[in-house]
Amino acid sequence: MSYSETIRKIYLDQIDQIKNAGIFKEERFIHSSQAADIEVEFPAGSSLKKVINMCANNYLGLSSHPDVVNAAHEGLDTRGYGMSSVRFICGTQDIHRELENRMTQFLGTEDTILFPSCMDANAGVFEAVLSDQDVMISDRLVHASIIDGIRLCSAMHDTFKHSNMEHLENKLQLHADKRFKMVITDGVFSMDGDTAKLDEMAGLCDKYGAMLFVDDSHATGFIGKTGRGTHEKCGVLGNVDIITTTFGKALGGASGGCVSGRKELVEMCRQKARPYLFSNTIAPVVVSGVLKVLEILSESTERRDKLENNTKHWRKGLTEAGFVLKEGNTPIVPVMLFNAKLSQNFSKDLYNEGIYAIGFFFPVVPNGQARIRTQISAGHDIHHLDKALEAFVKIGKKYGILGLTKQEIIEKYGL
């Protein structure tokens, strides 16, 4: 037997180390569809508990929308279940190209290519369009999938301090001799919920002849007046050279992602991006669902407007109750607790009160910045938010942190 007891023990020790470090991840089994109200089995084997979901990326509440589900059924009936091929052999249907065209239109770009996920889009795009004559300059808080894509690319890599435009400009000057310079950022940062200064970044890219790359996964569908994304909010529609985004969050939440942007860059991905070349693309059933989502979004801004109002209501309630929040105006609302243990206990108590929200701590966020990350959805009604707020206040009182400043919470609980 090749998998010896010695090998097993090495892995068991590593798993123990993860547990001892307090970063062991456990899944909670949801027995219902994704929505504001869900039924959860946790811990495994326990009876089902009805809770309000405050931690899904279901920003527009479309994950289980009946029209999306029906469209998916129709896609299944008319285009089948799977393609059993990569795109360029015999894995491209008319609806794949239709979705690419619809995304191009929606994002205001020149062309789009689908990927199995946005993780794959980010893993493949840099290597496809840059070489060792070039430099990638990324914000220090970009998503892990971008870091992986950067590691796979032979271009030089440098970073700038989070959202620090002066530092970015220094870096553009430092690397002025490179053939291509690509500035890389998230549109909305997933842990803090803040928005990239795309207007200033686009200006700097113009000044120094650099390309601009934005991962807008936490923005597409709801940020900006008509939900086009961070580039719409910042008034730079048409000025971002590459946008990557996901269908796994606001746009139905199933799976899949894309690279959208300059025609030639998209074509290079079609020719060279390895996750596109060597993996099946998005299943027809999912493509059909996303097409319906885009139709819903183009008919009305009702859902993103409701999300905006829900977010304001939630932020106002938490602020008035005396919690310390990360500043911002996106549906990602981090409630800052600073101490890792406190964030775990807080999350556990919330769950007992029927509120599902997760505590994040180092290494997912910087040391001493533990928090409960709440995410608001258009699927929430005001009564959901008010019930959640009631629970937050009850537990906030239990730990005596309401009205305390960051410093006072740290003094009370340590880092």
Next chain:
Amino acid sequence: MEEIKDVVLNYVIEEYLEEDDEEITYDTPLISGGIVDSFSMVSLKRFLENKYSISIPDEKATPEAFDSVNKIVTLVREFAG
């Protein structure tokens, strides 16, 4: 060469430390101490090359050689002749 030491120290403080971070000295481990990640070494290398008109070969630009201000000064001296 005392001056190089301070130039490098100030650069590292400006470039890598955030407001809340603890102070560093000439011997603080930069890479193994998690202050400078291996990605960010590139700008430090480019800064030194521009500032002192030198060229540091990639094989010499190891995480060990960049692990403290004092080690970086030794590296610069080697190539500054």
